[in-house]
């Protein structure tokens with residue numbers, strides 16, 4: 001028997017989680033480890049950082065007299081939260097994730113407390129490595145509450161009637177549309193700038209009628225409408241279009257598009273920056289996020305149109321697949337068919 005045993009601890013690396021729960025889980029497990037391995041050197045191996053679950057693991061490890069090992073890629077040296085003064089540092093690779101394979105090979109057991117994609121991926125790698133080797137006693141996974149921004153993983157959660165057609169238009173077409181749009185007249189009545197075509201929509205009254213007729217949809221948008229009709233996205237051509245401009249930090253409040261004002265399809269074409277759209281089920285309270293890539297077409301009908309709110313949180317950056325991405329200017333063209341009362 002080797003005189004040391006190594007337990008990896010992975011989990012949330014930022015601080016917006018239920019720390020009390022994480023502390024209690026780790027304290028309970030460390031008590032068991034201490035009792036079972038009293039004659040061995042116990043190493044607690046976690047991300048080389050001074051925040052999140054690793055910090056709690058290291059603090060508790062010191063309390064229990066365990067050795068602390070920081071295992072990370074070099075990127076850890078640049079993180080603002082600093083570095084826990086661990087007993088030993090092991091570095092593998094440049095960027096977060098590069099160290100995962102070496103990490104799972106180094107440890108004898110693994111504990112996950114919450115955590116994002118990297119923590120979960122490491123658990124899967126560890127399970128694959130020990131598939132035939134008393135796995136149950138080697139890995140312990142716990143879910144705890146996360147209070148921060150939810151990581152976007154573009155999971156295929158099915159909202160009936162929601163479709164995202166990626167690359168509906170090319171980069172060149174996107175730029176051509178942006179150039180046309182910027183020749184139009186922007187309205188500054190909201191926090192974000194907008195252009196209304198076909199009918200002006202009254203956001204306060206949530207109403208539309210004949211008197212709100214404005215300039216028709218411009219000719220330059222016809223090829224897009226034809227493509228939507230050919231693709232069967234719309235049964236008949238839309239007669240209303242709102243262009244939204246989102247500068248970093250701007251968003252749109254969660255809403256269901258006015259039911260008596262507009263028909264069954266609400267369709268939004270994205271230009272410029274990627275955006276994270278949040279959906280909330282009115283009946284289920286379920287929350288789902290969808291990544292709207294530039295050039296994609298979002299189609300909402302049926303359940304998605306009537307039973308889910310959609311909105312874009314006003315932020316300057318988004319957490320996408322574990323990486324923070326700064327937003328830039330985004331434009332969206334939302335097409336609807338007006339129902340006149």
Ligand SMILES: O=C(O)CCC(=O)C(=O)O
Pocket residue numbers: 242244252257268269310332334
């Ligand atoms: O920007 C978008 O993609 C959505 C716009 C929207 O929801 C709206 O104009 O009502």
